[in-house]
Amino acid sequence: MEVLDPEGGARTLAQNLPFAGISANLKDGESAIAVMLGDTPGGEHLTHFVPVPVGVRLDEAGPGRAALHVASASELPTRIRFRTPVDAGDGDKGVAP
Numbered sequence: 001m002e003v004l005d006p007e008g009g010a011r012t013l014a015q016n017l018p019f020a021g022i023s024a025n026l027k028d029g030e031s032a033i034a035v036m037l038g039d040t041p042g043g044e045h046l047t048h049f050v051p052v053p054v055g056v057r058l059d060e061a062g063p064g065r066a067a068l069h070v071a072s073a074s075e076l077p078t079r080i081r082f083r084t085p086v087d088a089g090d091g092d093k094g095v096a097p
Contacts, residue, residue, distance in 0.1 A: 003077070014037050019082060034048070
């Protein structure tokens with residue numbers, strides 16, 4: 001997951017964590033999108049909030065690769081890159097290179 005700064009480039013917030021979900025928070029007149037990464041109990045996880053969202057777009061960059069872009073009216077945009085899990089040969093799922 002990255003925050004995209006047009007002047008400074010992409011700033012990495014997390015990498016190689018599985019996508020756990022995305023939700024909209026619309027209560028109390030506020031609006032935000034929460035992006036959750038990491039899904040193992042006791043393991044690393046991250047929730048990133050995008051305030052005042054103005055758009056969500058999915059880009060497919062080819063077989064096994066996609067990116068979700070979340071734009072904000074008040075913050076820099078966020079990009080979440082997806083890679084298709086691959087079989088490591090022992091039955092466990094890994095992350096495609």
